Amino acid sequence: xxxxxxxxxxxxxxxxxxxxxxxxxxxxxxxxxxxxxxxxxxxxxxxxxxxxxxxxxxxxxxxxxxxxxxxxxxxxxxxxxxxxxxxxxxxxxxxxxxxxxxxxxxxxxxxx
Amino acid sequence: xxxxxxxxxxxxxxxxxxxxxxxxxxxxxxxxxxxxxxxxxxxxxxxxxxxxxxxxxxxxxxxxxxxxxxxxxxxxxxxxxxxxxxxxxxxxxxxxxxxxxxxxxxxxxxxxxxx
Numbered sequence: 285x286x287x288x289x290x291x292x293x294x295x296x297x298x299x300x301x302x303x304x305x306x307x308x309x310x311x312x313x314x315x316x317x318x319x320x321x322x323x324x325x326x327x328x329x330x331x332x333x334x335x336x337x338x339x340x341x342x343x344x345x346x347x348x349x350x351x352x353x354x355x356x357x358x359x360x361x362x363x364x365x366x367x368x369x370x371x372x373x374x375x376x377x378x379x380x381x382x383x384x385x386x387x388x389x390x391x392x393x394x395x396x
Numbered sequence: 397x398x399x400x401x402x403x404x405x406x407x408x409x410x411x412x413x414x415x416x417x418x419x420x421x422x423x424x425x426x427x428x429x430x431x432x433x434x435x436x437x438x439x440x441x442x443x444x445x446x447x448x449x450x451x452x453x454x455x456x457x458x459x460x461x462x463x464x465x466x467x468x469x470x471x472x473x474x475x476x477x478x479x480x481x482x483x484x485x486x487x488x489x490x491x492x493x494x495x496x497x498x499x500x501x502x503x504x505x506x507x508x509x510x511x
Contacts (some may be wrong), residue, residue, distance in 0.1 A: 289440075318499055327400075327486050327502035328439075334487060371439070375497070382427060382452060382492065386438040 286311045286378050290387035297394050305357040305390045313377030319354050320371040362394045401459040402487050417506045419487030427492045428470040433484040477510045479495035
């Protein structure tokens with residue numbers, strides 16, 4: 285059975301304090317790992333898709349990496365506006381072509 | 397308008413009411429989805445429509461009834477709901493290709509409260 289586990293559940297950082305969020309997964313036949321950002325009361329906003337181990341993607345202060353067992357979302361010198369819940373999701377042979385299997389997210393708070 | 401638009405943004409309904417949630421996508425995608433997001437739980441896929449045909453129904457109670465009249469519009473009809481159905485209901489769309497499917501783009505959601 286597919287599993288997606290995100291850690292930590294919550295993270296508080298000082299502005300400028302870099303850190304990483306973790307997404308560990310166990311799936312049969314990964315067909316994509318997705319990172320989303322979700323602000324309170326809003327829908328998830330797409331950030332990155334990673335397809336194969338060793339792949340990396342960057343966008344402003346965020347960088348996503350992928351290994352065969354986990355993905356990291358690195359946040360460099362975060363700002364208060366980076367505060368949000370970050371969701372990880374996988375698509376696999378088990379989930380099928382149309383389904384994304386989500387983790388419970390990491391709630392990030394960046395303090396000025 | 398661009399992206400995925402959901403209406404209403406907030407809905408309060410009694411257990412005997414009938415209401416509908418609406419979703420419209422302006423991205424040219426051919427697949428649309430309904431997800432449920434409850435507090436402290438992962439997003440749960442409810443329904444999938446590919447090319448207007450329902451392809452998945454993840455054991456959702458019959459008090460939730462989807463409708464997809466075309467590839468741009470999706471509805472979720474609600475009747476005789478329970479308080480535990482209170483949640484954020486999210487619509488999403490993606491493009492299903494022959495070799496790869498795109499990421500899903502989400503609407504802003506409808507916050508549903510059942511009283």
